[in-house]
Amino acid sequence: MNPQLPPWLPPDPEAPFPPPEQALRQPDGLLAIGGDLSPARLLNAYRHGIFPWYSQGQPILWWSPDPRTVFRTERVHLSRRFRRELRRSRWTVRADTAFDAVIEACAAIPRPGQRGTWIVPEMRAAYRRLHALGHAHSFEVFDGARLVGGIYGVAVGRMFFGESMFSAESGGSKVALAALARQLYAWGWPLIDAQVENDHLLRLGAERWPRPRFLAAAAAQCAAPEPPGLWAARVGEWPARRLAEAAEPGAAPMPG
Template sequence: MSVHLPRLGEDPGSPFPPPSSALERPNGLLAFGGDLTPARLLNAYALGIFPWFSDGQPILWWSPDPRMVFETQGVQLSSRFQRGLRNCTWVARADTAFDAVVRACATVPRRGQEGTWITAGMQDAYRELHRMGHAHSVEVFDGDVLAGGIYGVALGRMFFGESMFSARSGGSKVALAALAHALHLWGWPLIDAQVENEHLERLGARRLRRDQFIGRLRDLVRSTQAPPGSWTTRFGTLAASELASGARPRPDE
């Protein structure tokens, strides 16, 4: 049985179909086409929609049900990992190496995955959002070496995580925990983790029904508490050792 998938209009401001009309299989596929202009991307995120596609495919837009999210006070690091952080000399900063984080997320090999969905066009699109103050990265440094990082999009008091990477063991976990630590201090309650993933679940992500997610999202993106702009000064420098007691512990595996 064929399924009709809506095609987006050429105008970046053209409307998206309602997320409730997304397919069940594949879970959350909503529409195709359009472009990756800032206006289109920001409109998508505000509605609980994100792009996800590979080279050779049209731009595909998704809004899965359920949605995977982190409560910013709910990131879980194992007790063993937190013990290791106590003497760790790594530090986390924000928006000091955005391009490097995006490039690493696109190129670092991942178990069971060939290629990348972070295409050259996607990288260009998020660099432009970063230039506009809407996309941000958290970088973890071991001295001058980038050990890990995470990047995503901020609207109002909502952060939409896009991807993270580790160049050294545990680098992505520290980046996620540092991001959550800062957002919690700022009064931002949620990090969108998009699709179900066992690794993220072990780190404390949980499922929200799509309607619940969009209901919370609606109020958060309307917040004017945090206008677009660089996070470098606001985030400061966070020692990884400070995260040893800041994340909620879980039993060692």
Template sequence: MSRQLPWRLADAADSPFPPAETALEQPAGLLAIGGDLQPVRLLNAYAGGIFPWFSGDEPLLWWSPDPRMVFQTDRVHLSRRFVRQLRHLEWRVTADTAFEQVMRACAQAPRPGQEGTWISEPMVKAYVDLHRLGFAHSVEVWQGDTLVGGIYGIGIGQMFFGESMFSAVSGGSKVALSALATLLRRQGVAVLDAQVENPHLLRMGAERWPRDRFLAHVRDAVQRPGQHESWAHTVGSVPVSDMLGRD
């Protein structure tokens, strides 16, 4: 008989997660409940192909959906028309210069069919802590001094787990995602986790991977040496045209 309830996590932050393969079919991908958002628990979760996702009135929920949405970092798609439009914009790209600002902008971004946000104050604090430890990163898109788009997520070894992105101006999130893929590819990171299916992500080249394929890749990639330090100085502030997939 299949398991009907999610695992309840132990209190110790470094206690192991159950195997991601044991996630429930309904609700699809729900694996565990409880625990906390301490850095060690979050890093253990991501390294096991698991992520937290819950609203403010819910207990802490942990997920590993099947299939998993991913981008191969050399296959993020921007339309030719959009790229032509960008040539007329004086946008610039930075990284790790406004991490918390990006998170809060993602929290405030409207989502069709969704009320509120899962990016609560405890989530902001937890990921800012990971950012200070060198595991959480952001990519920012600027028009002058105005933040017009951004994306953030978690990097472990040679694997990156995207969390959320936003646009304050049309196209800002597309540029942020494409720039992130370019940065990751230059670091040797082949796959960017996009978590759950979204029509917008599919149009940009996201793929559905069976969970077993995704987990096999993650378990290998997180063991490989990665860049666990700020990206700010290595990226600098560059024209958007330099970050759209042309190395």
């Protein structure tokens, strides 16, 4: 085996992943190659702090970077200026009513320095399967009937693993993330995994955690008793301007 490459996964979707501490340093966090995107394999990966990330034409690549980018659900930050704008907003927030549209928008939106998308058709199909099983969820921001922002990810126990978000209007993804955090905080879910840092996430309050700290915290939350299921009825629909009522999500938890 080439010592510069991580191991290939066996065909069995129930097979264990290598320990995350064996991930490469360059590229940071690359842990394993191959396998599939079956629900069993994906859920096993998330429970162990591992996620898939690859481009069209590559084999499936599995990652567990160090450090890890994490949001505490009570500390997602919206600036005072943005919250002032939200007080006049007509936007509304829902969950799991437009999962397909959110994942398609995340795949299609141009991103600086990125050619194409890592949310390839196989990835979209895999997360749709997880959504149908009640494990993958979207938070959506609407202006009337128009989808203006959203975020999607995977829930295991009381741990939410964020995958991607988008804005069709300025601020749409901020509202989606803040709404998700506000609702999770109200449910007693303390963390959102944001995977890999960027300046935008750090401005919104993301923190860099050493991988061992993240893995221990995620394992504890994944073990919490929380059955899968769709969130549309549980979240309902509420005005985005509620996010302007306090500086931090924890100061004014949403009902439900």
